[in-house]
Amino acid sequence: MAHEEMVKDDSKLSSYDAYFETIQSRKKLPQSVQETLTNAFASIPVSSFPQVPGGKVIEILADTSVADALKILSECNILSAPVRNPDTGNSSDWRDRYLGTIDYSAIVLWVLEGAELAAVALSASSATAAGVGAGAVGALGAVALGVTGPAAVVGLTAAAVGAAVAGGVAADKGMGKDAPTAADKLGEDFYKVILQDEPFKSTTVSSILKSYRWAPFLPVSTESSMLSVLLLLSKYRLRNVPVIEPGKPDIKNFITQSAIVQGLERCRGRDWFDLIAKQPFSDLGLPFMSSAEVVSIQGDELILEAFKRMRDNKIGGLPVVEGPKKKIVGNVSIKDIRYLLLKPELFSNFRKLTVMDFMHTIASQETGKVIPPITCKLDSTLGSVIHSLASNSVHRIYVVAGEEDEVVGIITLRDVISCFIYEPPNHFDDYFGFAVKEMLNK
Template identity: 75%
Template sequence: MVIEIPADTTIAEALKVLSESNIMSAPVRNPEAGDSLDWRDKYLGIIDYAAIVLWVLENAELAAVALSAGSAAAVGVGAGAVGAIGALALGATGPLAVAGLTVAAVTAAAAGGIAAEKGLGKDAPTAADTLGDDFYKVLLQEEPFKSTKVGQIAKSFRWTPFLPVATDSSMLSVLLLLSKYRLRNVPVVKPGSPSIKNFITQSAIVKGLQQCKGRDWFDCISSSPISDLGLPFMSYDRVVSIKSDELILEAFKRMKDNQIGGLPVVEGPKQKLVGSVGIRDIRYLLLKPDLFSNFRQLTVLDFINTITASEQELGKVAPTITCKLDSSLGSVIEKLAANQVQRVYAVAGEEEYVVGVVTLRDVISCFIHEPPNHFDNYYGLAVMELLNE
């Protein structure tokens, strides 16, 4: 059964559904669709952790503006969200207008001489560093987090398009969407029916590949060292990481800015790997903010240690999995599938410093090749433009 989230569900409630159901995303159902047989009418898009992170950080920037103009009480944060009115007072449009803060907060920020087009004054990590738990109280326990609906952010805050495939679509098309075109999951609809029948995820594909062990075509490719296959695709000097003593909000901001789902946590000049943080970890910060109330400066290491210690209460914390450059692709597939993780970090040397990242998408791409004009012929120009945005 596909778990759907109505568009009038609050962000907080949607986050609980994702966390308790142990899923990364869910389709957003339009309550006003009526009896339409077109999936375009029934669904507004997908809500996932990436969308929530984007939304949180946009609101964090606005909260930083308001708080930099004075205390939360002084600027009236928490008196009620006013959406577009608050954002427009700062000259903000688009997704920011959806997020919004209170009129009093934005007015105070504007009075402090802070303009939206100048970077919103203090950024979110700086505000969190300076104001401590007051910042998180404003962001998470007050407006707009308490009342913003999923439907308001489903289209404005996303990294990839909402693009279902039909039950009679080719698996090659699905694999290409999940690898080259960077979709994290692909909804499946039955022709003539408005409902999503299932999702095909990157994780499911890699688990399927794991079960192909023993077949000639699979063994031929999977027995090769990952370095012989060009993995990791990204050179070591381009790996995006976060230091253990940096702020956790900076980690989520870095994921947002680079449109990636996780970061290695490193220490020292050689970037020794000491842990990892993923985009879905935002759920701990949003659902259990009381766990972090004692931290004046919530660093990445503080965050990891806290959620690890509270694993029984919060649910399983994704482990940090590593491999070597001479590891076989098959062994990497085994690690990804067995540990249910999105990425494996390639390390080198006795200190295990990070030299690359191998993701589910990278693994899938090793087994496929896109024929010339495949999507032009299959989907048409409009969809290709959507995929290449």
């Protein structure tokens, strides 16, 4: 067992190495330029990076309900926030004070597990027969039937799952494997059971944080270098890096991938930036994925399948395409889950909610029309890509080709950051030690 865990850990680190090595090997930049830039970032302290808007990091208490946490993220227009333990008192150790980070990805995972478990119950016959009515959801959950792990935290009663099992449906059949079936079976009951009533209103952030975490909570010191932050946000796939001031327990800053790219955009006009920004992004190893590797969703597929696909591939968004040529017609982001959760009344009349129905319903509430996806051509410069990402406050740009605007690649914030740096030998061993790689393996 220990050997299997070690192999798994080595594989995860190897995937980081493979990604970064591929990007580095494709760069058509003089080695001297890359070394100069990397050394420059290594000399810049984290304390010099601009503070979050308003100067104070938004934190969410661990006993906050998922519903209220989602409202905080939406109202503050942020994707994630550190979770603070309200029971630590005056502890000066950040390890006691903070439990991790809550983000849209964790909420999507939790909702999908709940939807799929509920679908098992509903597929027995109907919501009423399966016992998933308004009064059927309680604290006992699925644990009594042996359904443990992430699915158990949704709080559905044993009676609900039991009815499905009695009807000949295996309890594990619908969990995490069949979101289209889940959406097909749920209809309006999905919103009543998972979102409008319990457990959505009372499940706490701490409950889902333990089961749904894509990346470790890994703060850096204000005295650390920006190179370390850039490496964590690019090679090591973290989406945010908390900043701790030595000797003080509170988070001083919260640096995200988006904030880094916004900062790069403000460097326009400086020689070092312009030298790289004028290069076609293809000369810098992008797009990283081939067109065959792009994960997309057809407009007539179900919206729950879109979120499931993001979950399964650990990505934050999908291009919405149509036809065999994969002509891009829209974009669905993991952040869009907020519409399902905070405004379920918009969708309660849909028996089968497709991606296009979802996008048009959102558009009718905001601009009145579906916002076109942010795209670029294969010969675009890195500077134009950075400008599009920064000015539109988006996390990915789709590379299209031909008259049909076929999606042939995706460039993410992570990819852009990777263009500006490389990892010096033994960097993390020298600056962070063994513990960092242990945490990155989790």
